[in-house]
Amino acid sequence: MTVTPPEAPGAYLDHAATTPMSPAALEAFVAEAGRTGNASSLHSAGRAARRAVEESRESVADALGARPSEVVFTAGGTESDNLAIKGIFWGRRSQDSRRRRVLVSAVEHHAVLDPAFWLAGHAGAEITLLPVDAVGRVDLDALRAELTAHADEIALVSVMWANNEVGTVQPVRDVARLAHQHGVPVHTDAIQAVGQVEVDFAASGVDALTVTGHKIGGPVGVGALLARRDLPLEAVSHGGGQERGVRSGTLDVPAIRAFAVALAEAVAHRTERAIALAGLRDALIAGVARIAPDAVLRGPDPAGTTPSGGPARLPANAHLTFPGAEGDSLLYLLDSAGVQASTGSACQAGVPQPSHVLLAMGVGETDARGALRFSLGATSTQADVDRLLAALPGVVRRAQAAGLVSARHGGAA
Template sequence: MTVTPAEAPGAYLDHAATTPMSSAALEAFVAEAGRTGNASSLHSAGRAARRTVEESRETVAAALGARPSEVIFTGGGTEADNLAVKGIFWGRRTQNPQRTRVLVSAVEHHAVLDPAFWLAGHAGAEITLLPVDGEGRVDLDALRAELAAHADEVALVSVMWANNEVGTVQPVRDVARIAHKHGVPVHTDAVQAVGQVEVDFAASGVDALTVTGHKLGGPVGVGALLARRDLPLEAVSHGGGQERGVRSGTLDVAAIRAFAVALREAVASREERAAVLSTLRDELVAGVRRVVPDAVLRGPDPAAGGPSDPPARLPANAHFTFPGAEGDSLLYLLDSAGVQASTGSACQAGVPQPSHVLLAMGVSETDARGALRFSLGATSTRDDVDRLLAALPVVADRARAAGLVAARPGGVA
């Protein structure tokens, strides 16, 4: 049976949030979902399920430059980040109670920031936010200074491979090299990077790495933490002792197989797909600048650097702020025009908040509120970009007008 992924209506430009399952991954998922067997059971059905899990583990490891024994399957990126931040913190503190400091970049995803601050509130951790420059790149000198002053107290460093909002690729290898001089382990959230830029676990030097399925053509609800075998890592969930004893729970065999298929496919086609997406992204950036001249590109300029330089920005990411407009207004107006994008900011307790990423980059709160992220994927076409560019001028004008009304005393947007 051939399974075809359903296409989103209109122009879908929010692949960084989630991207459609690939045909191969969907077929693998459906085929495996029709079988019965718990991978922890000892009978023949259980052994068959275990074989599928272990073959998938080998596939994931091969695609990401890791050993199969370093792959811990999880329920997605958030769980993997929690396991890394909390698990390494507790593991290192068990070895040495003095290690209570956690260093994270100021632009991390909330799946890293929130566990870190939870540790501060509940487990005596002291959190240091590493500053970034105007393009969202972590300040390595600040990292060096923190480690020089407090290395004996640092439990871990966590710096994402690539930013989910503005697409900045971080100097992860440099971070690992600096931290390892002081004997400090490094975790990186590579959720956005895998399938877009080269990601090699062993070559990077990091000690733990997060990846998830639904960002690269696999299903929602499955991911992995790659963790070196000698890394102190305490369990966050307890039960049956699956996955090296640090992630208990019955394994979702169908999702794991589909995840492995999607990951292998995404990595194998990475160079070709990145070339296509970066060309389309450049057309989108140039078009937005043309139709809304005062829109400000945030993150590294795609045109900067030479052809042999490593990418400073994800090939599928374009992030703009629109002066005088609220991101939510832009989002809803574009959606009504058949274009789906993202503000890239959090909404807490029903009140829109400016992006912590943009604020850390030095963008003012006013400007940060007018943010939109456009992210491309395997199904993106030039027609999607054209539809955005046709709708955007009117949308930007209307959003600015709504902002002016709301800014007046007693005004209602």
């Protein structure tokens, strides 16, 4: 049976938040969901389920340059990040009680920042936020200085492979090289990078890597933490001892199978998709520049490269700020015009908050509040970009007018 996912209405430009399931992944999910079997059971149904899991593990490892034994299946990126940050911290502390420091970049996703600060509040950790430059790239000199000054106290370093808001590709290999000179393990959240740039676990030198299914055409609720076998890693949840004893719980076989299919597909088609997405992104950026010349592109130059020759920015990412307009107003007005995007900022208790990523890059609070992130994916077309550009002039005018009214009345309530 061939299963075709429904198309999102209008122009869907929020693939960094979640992607449509690919037809192949959806078909694999449905086929596996029609079978019965717990992968921990010893009878034939259980063995069949276990075989599906282990074949998927091998596929994930092959796609990401890892060994199958290094793949730990989880319920997604947030769980994987929590397992990495807390698990490595506790594992290192159990070996050496001096290992209290956790170094993370200031532009990490909250799935990394929040568990790190939870450890500070509940487990005696000391958190150091590594600064970034104006395009969101981590300051290697600051990392080097921290490692030199506190090597014996550092439990781990965590720097994301690519930023989820502004698309900056980080110098992960350099981070790993510097940290390993001092015997410090490195974790990287590669959720946004996989399928857009080359991600090779072994070649990167990192000790742990996070990936999730729903950013690459797989289902929500499944992901993996790649972790070297010799990495001190304590369990965060306890129970049946599945997944090397560090992630207990009955394995979701249909989701794991669909995740593996989506990942293999994303990696196999990465090069040609990246070229196509970069072309659409550049057309989007050029179109916005014509329509709203005061808009500012945040993050690296789309034409820039890293010292190793790879792209400095994710090919599917365009992040802009619009002076005088609130990002939330822009988002809702675009949504009413059939264009779905993201502000790339947090909203707490109904009050819009400027992005911590933009603030760390030196963007002022007022400018940071006018941010929009457009992110493309496998289903994106020129028609999506055209629909955005057709709607944007009126949307920006209305949002800026609303911003002026708000400013005259003392700002948002």
